[in-house]
Amino acid sequence: xTTSHRRAVLFATCxxxxxxxxxxxxxxxxxxxxxxxxxxxxxxxxxxxxxxNAGFRDDAYAVAGRALEILRGKGDVVLPSGxxxxxxxxxxxxxxANTPFAGAAEELSHRTYELSEYLVxxxxxxxxxxxxxxxxxYHDACHGLRFLGxxxxxxxxxxxxxxxxVVPLPGCDQCCGFGGLFAVKxxxxxxxxxxxxLAAIESTKADLLVTxxxxxxxxxxxxxxxRNLPTRARHLAEVLANMVDAR
Amino acid sequence: xxxxxxxxxxxxxxxxxxxxxxALQRATTRxxxxxxxxxxxxxxxxxxxxxxxxxxxxxLAHLDELLPKLAANVEARGGHVCWASDGEEARRYIIELxxxxxxxxxxxxxxxxxxxxxxxxxxxxxGFEVVETDLGEYIIQLAGETxxxxxxxxxxxTREQVSELFVKHLGMTPTTEVPPxxxxxxxxxxxxxxxxxxxxxxxxxxVADSGAIVIVENEGNARLSTTVPRIHVAIMGIxxxxxxxxxxxxxxxxxxxxxxxxxxxxxTSLISGPARPGEADGPEEFHLVLLDNGRSRILxxxxxxxxxxxxxxxxxxxxxxxxxxxxxxxxxxxxxxIGAILTPLLQPDLPDAYLLPQASSxxxxxxxxxxxxxxxxxxxxxxxxxxxxxGKVNPIExxxxxxxxxxxxxxxxxxxxxxxxxxxxxxxxxxxxFRHLPPPLHLWTKQRDFPAPPPKSFRxxxxxxxxxx
Numbered sequence: 001x002t003t004s005h006r007r008a009v010l011f012a013t014c015x016x017x018x019x020x021x022x023x024x025x026x027x028x029x030x031x032x033x034x035x036x037x038x039x040x041x042x043x044x045x046x047x048x049x050x051x052x053n054a055g056f057r058d059d060a061y062a063v064a065g066r067a068l069e070i071l072r073g074k075g076d077v078v079l080p081s082g083x084x085x086x087x088x089x090x091x092x093x094x095x096x097a098n099t100p101f102a103g104a105a106e107e108l109s110h111r112t113y114e115l116s117e118y119l120v121x122x123x124x125x126x127x128x129x130x131x132x133x134x135x136x137x138y139h140d141a142c143h144g145l146r147f148l149g150x151x152x153x154x155x156x157x158x159x160x161x162x163x164x165x166v167v168p169l170p171g172c173d174q175c176c177g178f179g180g181l182f183a184v185k186x187x188x189x190x191x192x193x194x195x196x197x198l199a200a201i202e203s204t205k206a207d208l209l210v211t212x213x214x215x216x217x218x219x220x221x222x223x224x225x226x227r228n229l230p231t232r233a234r235h236l237a238e239v240l241a242n243m244v245d246a247r
Numbered sequence: 248x249x250x251x252x253x254x255x256x257x258x259x260x261x262x263x264x265x266x267x268x269x270a271l272q273r274a275t276t277r278x279x280x281x282x283x284x285x286x287x288x289x290x291x292x293x294x295x296x297x298x299x300x301x302x303x304x305x306x307l308a309h310l311d312e313l314l315p316k317l318a319a320n321v322e323a324r325g326g327h328v329c330w331a332s333d334g335e336e337a338r339r340y341i342i343e344l345x346x347x348x349x350x351x352x353x354x355x356x357x358x359x360x361x362x363x364x365x366x367x368x369x370x371x372x373x374g375f376e377v378v379e380t381d382l383g384e385y386i387i388q389l390a391g392e393t394x395x396x397x398x399x400x401x402x403x404x405t406r407e408q409v410s411e412l413f414v415k416h417l418g419m420t421p422t423t424e425v426p427p428x429x430x431x432x433x434x435x436x437x438x439x440x441x442x443x444x445x446x447x448x449x450x451x452x453x454v455a456d457s458g459a460i461v462i463v464e465n466e467g468n469a470r471l472s473t474t475v476p477r478i479h480v481a482i483m484g485i486x487x488x489x490x491x492x493x494x495x496x497x498x499x500x501x502x503x504x505x506x507x508x509x510x511x512x513x514x515t516s517l518i519s520g521p522a523r524p525g526e527a528d529g530p531e532e533f534h535l536v537l538l539d540n541g542r543s544r545i546l547x548x549x550x551x552x553x554x555x556x557x558x559x560x561x562x563x564x565x566x567x568x569x570x571x572x573x574x575x576x577x578x579x580x581x582x583x584x585i586g587a588i589l590t591p592l593l594q595p596d597l598p599d600a601y602l603l604p605q606a607s608s609x610x611x612x613x614x615x616x617x618x619x620x621x622x623x624x625x626x627x628x629x630x631x632x633x634x635x636x637x638g639k640v641n642p643i644e645x646x647x648x649x650x651x652x653x654x655x656x657x658x659x660x661x662x663x664x665x666x667x668x669x670x671x672x673x674x675x676x677x678x679x680x681f682r683h684l685p686p687p688l689h690l691w692t693k694q695r696d697f698p699a700p701p702p703k704s705f706r707x708x709x710x711x712x713x714x715x716x
Contacts, residue, residue: 014655017705018665019698024705025712040709046655051648053609055631055640059652066656094625146611175567179608181644186606187690188255188262192571193608194695222695225680 007037008076008118011067013084014046015214023214026241027080027115033241034123044070047079049087052095053180060095068092068104076122077112080237081213082144085114090147114144115237116212120153128240131162134207136239137169139197139220141213145173154212154236161239169209170200178219194223201231208244209233254599257576258606270405271573278399278564281508282616289504299501300619302494303555306455306486307546313455313488314537320458324520326533334364337536341366341447341480342373344534348478350375350444354436356462356469357381358449359397359558360482360538363580363593366447378439380468382432389416395574395582397560398506403573436468446472446530450483451557452498453535456491459519460535463502463512470516479521479530485537486546486554498557501618506559541593549629553588555619562613562623568606577603584613584623591630601639604630643687665704672699 008031012024028038048064051057067088071077079085089109096105119125136158144150151173158166177183177193184190197220201209209224209231211217221233238244261267286292306313318328331337345353353375355361367388370377379388383401387394389412394400401409406423413419419431448469452461460481462469473479489498503509522529545554563569563583574582579590579597587603594600604627613623634640654661675681676699684692691697703711 012705014661018668018700021701021703021705021708025708028709040706042706042710043658045658045661048655050651053628053631054644054648055628055633055635056648056652057632057635059648062652063655091628094628142608142610142612146615173612175608175610175612177567177608179610182605182608184687184690185641185644186258186568187693188258189568189571189606190608191694192262193567196567218698219695222680222691222697225696226682226694 005037006035006076006123007039008078009039009041009044009071009074011044011047011071011077011079011084012040013079013081013214015218016080017045019218020214020235022243023080023235023237026235026237026243027078029241029243030115030119030128030237031078033128034119034125036123039074041070041074047084047087048095049084049091050180052087052091057095061099064092064095065101068096068101068108071108072104075111076118077108078115078118079112080115080235081215082114082141082148082150083213083215085112085117086143086147088112114148114150114212116153116157117148117150119240120156126156127160128157130160130240130242131164132208132239132242132244133163133246135165135167135205136161136208136210137167137201137204137206138172139169139176139201139209139211139216140173141211141216142173142175144212150212154210157236157240158210167204167206169204169206171196172200174200176216176219178215180215183219190219191223194219198223198227198229202229204231206231208239210236210239212236254576254578254602254606257578258572261572261576266405266408267403267573270403270408271570273405274396274399274402275564275570278508278560282505282561282564283508285504285508285510295497295501296618296620298497299557300555302489302497303557303619306488306490307551307554309490310485310488310546313490314485317453317455317458317488318535318537320455321520321533321535322458324458325523326458326520326535329534329536330539331536332539334538334540337364337482337538337540338366338369340534340536342369342375344478344480345370345375345445346373348444348532350478352439352443353377353445353447354380354439354443354472354476355384355447356449356464356472357384357400358447358482359394359580360449360484360540361447362394363484363540364482364538366482378436378443380436380439380472381464382429382466382468385432385436386412389413393575393580396563397558397581397583397585399560403575440471440475443472443476445478445480446474446476447480447482448473450481450487450535451502452495453483453488454492454495454517455488457519459492459517461495461499462516462518463499463514464516465507465509465513467514470514473516473518474529477530478532478534479518480534480536481518482536482538485539485542487557502557502559505561505616505618545592550588550592550626552621553585553592553626555621556585556589557619559618561616561618562621565612565616567608567610567612572606577606579603584627585621588623588626588630601630601634601637604628604634647687665700669700669702669704673702675699
């Protein structure tokens with residue numbers, strides 16, 4: 001266990017805040033356990049990705065602009081979401097290009113991290129002391145995988161979960177079909193993509209499907225639950241912080 | 248909005264077409280593993296892709312100098328050049344040429360540019376007999392369809408469907424064995440090659456410093472189409488140029504490996520003008536049609552990067568949306584991720600073209616495989632922003648985003664709506680989930696459950712925890 005004197009903002013994201021509070025608590029727990037003092041700014045709500053992805057750039061600018069202001073001068077920013085972290089790191093450049101906030105967006109992008117990335121690459125953690133007796137398989141959320149280059153970090157952490165058998169998920173890098181508003185606007189395509197993901201998950205006979213993004217988790221869990229499949233979907237942070245019960 | 252429905256109808260149709268689903272799954276799986284093997288076998292794939300991108304970017308930045316150079320070199324070798332600003336000009340040039348030379352029968356090898364300008368239709372309308380000679384193109388010509396993939400035009404057809412077509416149109420003895428099917432097509436096509444007065448081809452690369460055009464293929468039909476008939480017409484999008492012959496060393500490798508997973512295509516033809524005096528082979532006349540058709544408009548703008556595309560089709564194969572719906576559902580000449588970028592630009596009159604960039608989960612698999620690393624997701628996002636600016640927005644979505652923005656910029660509203668949602672969930676949710684939600688979220692719960700918001704938000708729990716400490 002490291003005892004650095006780091007501080008970090010936990011940007012819990014709007015979906016975690018409203019739908020998955022335990023993911024936020026787990027992320028905070030993991031950071032604190034590894035010597036990071038956690039700051040949760042009460043008015044930090046959303047990164048603006050939903051509006052940006054839908055093409056409403058003025059709306060995204062308003063929402064992201066608030067986040068940018070609140071995060072100014074705050075040190076490291078950690079998100080339990082590859083997608084929202086990629087929004088800040090990759091897309092804020094474009095959103096704030098040729099605006100007075102271009103410099104601030106650039107500066108923020110250099111101190112923004114996805115949770116597993118922060119744990120492994122910044123804090124040097126590989127064993128969080130977690131245990132889970134059962135079979136785990138891991139789905140690579142697209143934005144973390146392709147826009148932040150993640151994947152190895154989560155696997156390294158999962159491989160240290162005591163009692164867990166980590167099995168590969170066939171097509172683990174294939175999109176689950178969530179895609180934000182796409183999931184509703186293109187409901188048929190989205191669920192066709194989900195069908196393939198569910199078939200792959202079923203083939204692993206895993207107890208837990210673990211992923212680093214609650215958006216993918218919502219899509220996958222929604223399918224698992226609708227079909228009464230036995231696998232449960234959980235966020236990586238919950239597993240690492242021992243917040244998942246054995247069944 | 249009736250046109251809007253057309254796109255969703257096509258999607259619905261595609262998802263319920265079992266033959267299509269079988270064909271797509273077989274073919275894209277094979278393409279993906281072939282590409283992965285061929286790219287993986289390179290020790291320096293990343294460098295090669297960077298070089299390919301640099302070569303293409305250089306060409307686009309110097310089009311004003313390279314295109315005249317290409318044209319001058321073609322003419323110096325006895326060829327003719329037509330500068331066609333749009334499909335109409337290209338069609339007119341080719342039809343007038345065919346009429347002037349007394350052409351009756353035309354063979355064609357694969358060309359997406361010719362699809363783009365609906366050339367076959369125009370030629371047939373003008374009374375010419377046109378036969379596609381690429382096997383896939385021949386199949387869909389028999390079926391009366393359009394290509395559904397850039398390099399595998401009949402990817403949507405199963406072997407069984409092809410067999411039916413050959414039985415019906417070519418009198419083949421029923422079989423689903425591939426070799427006799429290919430023999431049947433070859434016999435039919437061989438006659439056409441020998442009869443044809445004109446051969447029309449596409450162009451993979453035009454080489455500015457030598458005036459050569461490059462055509463890659465695996466069947467030999469392009470070589471026959473461009474050498475047997477007395478006139479060869481090649482149609483080339485103006486962006487498909489490279490500066491120097493030596494650039495092909497990189498481009499041909501990344502193209503073949505990305506497209507089919509081959510080290511090189513079976514046939515790579517470099518064609519420089521008609522047969523010269525004393526040469527036994529080759530056409531009497533060579534015409535190069537340089538097709539703009541909207542490209543120079545794209546060049547200066549936000550989508551210029553899409554012109555780097557070398558039409559390998561890798562992004563189609565990798566795209567989970569393309570895998571699910573196939574090429575025809577897109578409704579444009581080009582399909583898949585690159586089609587979703589190009590169609591709204593090249594075919595702005597298609598009423599539902601603006602929907603194509605929305606039919607993406609932005610997973611990024613396309614950019615990951617693109618040999619010239621085109622930032623496809625960024626351009627899809629740009630298209631969405633342009634659609635919003637142009638007012639092409641679903642009113643419900645507009646309202647939802649307005650609500651979202653209001654909520655996410657006002658903590659008091661955010662907190663109050665969170666509380667309302669949690670109250671709603673206490674009465675309507677069962678076992679922590681919703682099985683039915685009201686419109687428009689009913690689209691979510693058609694095939695998926697939705698998690699009920701738990702009693703307290705993270706920030707509420709966090710505040711409580713900190714108070715206790």
